[in-house]
Amino acid sequence: MKRLLRLLIRIILILFGFLFIFTLPFVFGSANDTVLVNFRTFWDGLKLNFQSLTQMNDSSYLAFFKELDITNSYQYTMTILGGSLIVIIFLAIVISILIMLTPEKVSNRLKNGINFFEAVPDLLVILLIMFSVITLYKTTGLKFLQLYGVFGNKPYFVPIMTVSFLPLFLLLQFLVKVINEEQNQQYVLYAKAKGIGRLRILLVHIMRNIFPLLILQLRTIVWVLLSNIYLVEFLFNINGFTQQFLKVLFMGGDFASLVACLLMLSIPLLVMEALAWFISKFIKGKEAVSI
Known part of the structure; x- marks a missing residue:
């Protein structure tokens, strides 16, 4: 209550x-x-x-949303967000495990590389990807990736890869740090003393214990993804939800429509907040997760 x-x-x-x-x-x-x-x-x-x-239940507001194609653009933006989250989580877990399994010299160099890429500005990465795709097309005539949203077409692969680049390194840096800290815990040392392999310790024991922290960190990742999606939709001329929101903001949209758009944009953040809260309640008082 x-x-x-x-x-x-x-x-x-x-x-x-x-x-x-x-x-x-x-x-x-x-x-x-x-x-x-x-x-x-x-x-x-x-x-x-x-x-x-x-008066937000007035049908005129729904008609205004339909006129701006709010529903389709919102579905597209959330698809980009969801696809990016899946790519980031999968790659971050796989790469962090591989880094932990490599020799210490190689592992330290990889960690330095992660720290370097994590500090690269978002806009620079987006512009470099745009430049690379355009240069490849001009020099080879090969057009295997749709870059811009024109004539009603909406690209998926390039936007997902673009918005996922820096958040991937952000999550990867976090996972490497918490795995390193977790390896000094007593249960890990006990498992090593029993002769359990490093891969099994990572997959079965460590990853299970840091999973709640991974969920908590995803709140920050969603914030970064939403800001990157705005940049990508603007630079790639994609008719996504953030562009529709700008139309509402600068083309005389009423206050209720602005609030509705902001609430819709905050739904993924609220979902992550709720998920993080349930996870934290679930692990509260348990000694298994002790990072």
Whole structure:
């Protein structure tokens, strides 16, 4: 009950935060090259926006969403997000295990490489991938990857690989760190003393124990993916959900539509928050997970 009440208060505060931020420009005006502050217009705008929130079930808002192709663009963006998450989790787990199994000299060099790529700016990676695909097409005439979203076509492979690049190294860096810390735990040393192989220890014991921490880290990964998806959809001219949101924002969309778009964009974050909470409750008080 206390948790439900806390969640309700959090939702109310989020909605009031939206109201305040989007109504704040009404405070300021200009006349005769001077800046005017008028709290009456702010209050009127606040009441108007609040009234539009209470009328979100009006069919006109649904028609506005349909006109902008919100549903299809949202499905596309969530497909990119889901595909990227699957690729990142799979590759990060496989590569981290391989790094742990390699000799120490090779392992240290690989870790340095991971630290280097994790620090590369997102925009630089996106531009390099665009340049590479275009250069390959111009020099060889080989067009095996769809890069831009034109004539209603929406690419999948290149956007997923592009938005996954840096989050992959971020998660990989995290996994390598926690696996290194976990290898000093008593149960790992005991398993080694019993003669259990390194691969089995990693797969059966260590990966099982760090899985809850992996879920918790995915909250950060989702944030990074959403920011990368915005850049990719803008640079690749893809008609995804973030581009539809910009249309709502800059083409006279009403306040209720803006809030609805923001809430839709926050759904994956809320899902990860809920999953992380359930996992943390599940492992609470257990000594098996002791990183």
